Amino acid sequence: MLHDDTRPEMAGPVAKPPFRVLIVDPDPSLLATSRSALDGLSIDGAGVELAGAASAAEARDALQRHPDTALILLEIALEGPKAGLELVAYLRRELGNQRTRILVCTDDRESGAESEDETIAANDVGDWRVKADLTPRALRTAVAGQLRTFASLQALAAGRKGLARMLVATTGLLEMRTPDVLFPNILPRVVGLLGIGHHALLCIQGDTLPRDRKIRVRASTGRFAKWKDVEVADLGESRVEAALERLSPSSETIIEPDFCALRLRANGGITGMIYVEGRNDGTAREWQLMELFRNKCSIAFENALLIEELNTSQKATVLAMGALAEYKDNAATGHLQRIEKMVGSIARELHRREKFRDELDADFVEKVGLAALLHDVGMLSVSDETLGMPGELTGIDMQMIQRHTEIGHRILAEAAVPLRGRSLLSIAAEIARYHHERYDGSGYQEGLRGNAIPIGARIMAVADVFDALITSRQYRSAWAVEDAISWIVERSGRDFDPDVVDAFVHVVRRFQTDDPGWFPKPGGGHGMLGGAIGRKLRALFGRRAETM
8 A cells, every 4th residue: 555655746636537428319409408417527627528429320430530439328229220239230340449438328118028138148238228217317417437347347457457567667676686677677568657758867866976866868768868977967958857856765856747767776875867858748647656666666676786896896806816916916907907908808799709609608707707817816826935936947836837827727617616607706717727728738737628628718819918928027128919819820739729819809990990099008117926927828829929
């Protein structure tokens, strides 16, 4: 039950369309009597509009043109003794109209009660009256009763349609687990539910730190479609801004003749707001549906924000863990950020090309970039003496460097045990263990080849080597981007998966066009870990990586 404090702000009452009553009788006196008897009649705020038809043919034409006719006052004897009943059959069967009420008004006193009952039951006739006994007061009372029945049937049908729209609007909301997925999908659902227009905005208030009162657009449609990630105050839409400012805990739904606005609750000082522009009749049933939708939508909204906060915390944790593995490399800035973007972009491109569908689904693509940040977490086990040792490493020192894949895998795999499914940490564990395997089987630790190497590790191998080549190291300067691309392409099919290399080249070319600042600036410094990465490259690919 909705309480008074949850009722929406609504404009004044909107005039309802009148009930259409069709009088079918060759004798015009019934139409004249009806005009006098029904003058001023109003049912729940709706008046009465009368129309006449002198024959069954005229009545059929009128019913085709006005399927919303509420009531027929029908003389059974029209062109023939059964013409009236044939008109009823046409209405019910051919037109499929079961809502229009029928009140038989006849001069025939000879039909008898049994005949009346049979006719009423067989043809869904609401009442049967003899004209001679039908005083203006009796006619007014009979018509009012039939119109109320029609209004109830209309309300019942509207309720069924409303519930159907509600089911469509709310289905799957809770499965949309992130704001980027949920927010754009809310607007077409609320627009479809209300049926008042397709110009709509979804806005957020209080989603930045420190919390402020600024209202920002997060999704839009219709004439607002070009607005996203902007402040409502900058739109030049003073009416929209004023409507959203009116939303509050005591005014969670606002209905006006030309728009409606909904407030979505969320914890932590964050508020969601929906504005839909369009003609709105503002009926009680409409706002009840909106209240139900708003409550469902608020739950999905809050869940999405909580998941977004959880994902943000998870990313911060992973970044911190990845940074720990590189803390000795004081000047090699941006490596983790480049790896995340490169690995994620290659995975998305492969997914777009429908490659490796057994491994590469949407969930994997969403996680693999972040998981790649932990590829060298096992380097924390390598001593400062080994990392800082000049020249080529041999013996136990090289074994310690190579064992970082095994140690990183063990750390991450153990942490992933309590998690269900293919978690971010389980993907990270695979990458940590296998990102130094080579496509032809000559890598380490296990000498895997081809598709036996997990796809995340195959992607990581290309991204890691590319970033190492275009970054300055203590033993060489950074390579030019084109030289690094050519070198990786040359080793496609030997060191790297050819499909991954093709996707990598496409991604790098896009970066060169869309985001040239993504590439590291030449002359960057290096640290002990930078030296270790250089030694890993030389061990894997020979001295060409050092001299070019």
